[in-house]
Amino acid sequence: MKNKKILVVDERESLVLLEQKARVFETLFEHAPEGLMVLNVRGEPLYINRRVLEMLGYSREEALNLTLADLLAEESFQDAMESHMNFFLGRDYRKKRDVIFRAKSGEKRIVSLSVSDYRLQGDYAILSFADVTEERMSLQQLKEANERLQGLDHLKSEYINTATHELRIPVTVIYSYCSLIKEIGDENLTEEQRQYLNAALESSERLTELVNDMLDLSKLDAGKEEMNFEENNIMEPIREVYTVLAPFASRNGLDMSLEPFQESVFACFDNAHIRCVLTNLIGNAIKFTPRGGKIGVSVARDGDEVHVSVTDTGEGIPEHYVPRIFDEFCQVKSDNGSPKGTGLGLAICKRIVNAHRGKMWVVSAPRKGSRFTFSLPVSRD
Ligand SMILES: Nc1ncnc2c1ncn2[C@@H]1O[C@H](COP(=O)(O)OP(=O)(O)O)[C@@H](O)[C@H]1O
Ligand SMILES: [Mg+2]
Structure with missing residues (x-):
């Protein structure tokens, strides 16, 4: 008799504990930041949490009287219903996908829907929702x-x-x-x-x-410019352009040099276009360096690349112009009147170098000079 009483008390206590536990889980389910829904094979909800109700604008009573088919927008109907059936038939189903639901107002909501692979006792599927309408x-x-x-x-x-x-x-x-x-x-x-x-x-x-x-x-x-990439000695176009422009440099009282001396450095490039880049860079160095200045052209191999630099001791480029210097029509305003030229040379150079899968950059300081460098791949692959 005495033992039985103890047992009754124990049972009551564990019942209370169970109820408490159930309430905790219910609260967790209800207030989860994601939408949660438990559906049977016919798409009838056993449970819908607050987030889903907010998302679709239904009251709990209304939603519990609807089925999955009523909630889906026509765009997603076929696909989502098939996937739902497949889950219960134990076939392959899509665990995560975007599904379009129709809210009570008629508004469509894009939902990232995940289906848990755990089948709840009594044959229910657990669905979780995240509203991604704005994102998508x-x-x-x-x-x-x-x-x-x-x-x-x-x-x-x-x-x-x-x-x-x-x-x-x-x-x-x-x-x-x-x-x-x-x-x-x-x-x-x-x-x-x-x-x-x-x-x-x-x-x-x-x-x-x-x-x-x-x-x-x-x-x-427009990509209409034809390029003929070949593995070639980069020193050849450099020497050609150098020879053509050297008289202009000396006429402007500039000391131009090609150092260090190298017979051949191979890279992959289009000869005519690289000559155009070199003409522009050396031409700029001559144009923007006052008498008595120096211009140097150098070539160096750097890993899988060849770097060509044109360095001058000219007027340099103010810091705030540097990020835009390769843009179309960007010309530094100077006190010596309006700049001669089109302001398109560097933009053209950069596009040519990019087409070679190379890069182009400048390091410059006002009144000290500039160093323009471009890289070219050694080979095409
Ligand atoms: N070596 C250089 N030294 C100083 N400024 C330069 C140099 N190269 C280019 N610049 C500046 O960049 C601008 C753009 O050059 P570019 O596109 O070749 O156009 P352009 O030579 O027709 O003016 C030049 O107007 C000049 O202000
Ligand atoms: Mg120019």
Whole structure:
């Protein structure tokens, strides 16, 4: 008798404990940050937590009277129902996927749905939900905006390409006629007329340069520029460009050198385009270095790359210009009047080097000088 009483007390205590435990689990389930739902094979919910109700805008009573089929948006209906059946049939089912639900308001919510592989007693599936509507939407918007921008960028390239093509002929005509008049002899012209002619000649020359640079740039942007990559001795184009530009350097009172001496350094490159890069870089060094300065061209092998540097003791580039110096039309404003040139040379160089899978950078300090370097791969693979 005495023993039985003890047993009854024990049972009551463990019942209380069980109830307490159940309440803890229920609270955990109810207040989980993720949506949780327990469904039977027909898609009828045994339990739905607060987060799911908030997500779909139903009261608990309403939701408990609906089935999975009622909650799904038509886009996801077939796929989600099939997967649900497969789970109960023990077939392959998708453990995690995006499913579109229809909220009470009719609004669609994109939900990242995970199905636990644990089958609850009584044959129930446990589903967990995370509302990813905003994330997916902003991703979609970003994708669309990106596509729109790419379209616009393409249109811009086409537009520039067509416009510059159209400009090329009239600009060349103006330039040629002005040069012709000057060549034939401008002695019949008054001093004033001669000045006008020179101004027209100079402007049309700059215009021709601009049109040509813009055409080069748009061809590179459109990927229309043909490149012929070959493993070659980089010293050859360097020596060629050096020889052509050396007289200009010495005329400007500059000491130019190619050091250290190397017979051959092999890299993979397109000869004509790399000559263009070298002409631009050495040309800039000559243009932006005052008399008495020095210009050095050097080549060094660095692992799988070859580095070519053009160093000068010229006016340098102010720090805040450096990050933009390879952008189109970026020219440093100086006190010596408006800069000559198009501001497109470095942009062209960078695109050419990029097409070679190389890199280009500059280290510069105002009034001390600059060092422009580009890298080229030793081989194409
Ligand atoms: N070696 C250099 N030293 C100082 N400034 C330079 C040098 N190279 C380029 N720059 C600056 O970068 C600008 C852009 O160069 P670039 O694209 O070749 O255009 P451009 O020579 O037609 O002006 C130049 O206008 C100049 O301000
Ligand atoms: Mg230039």
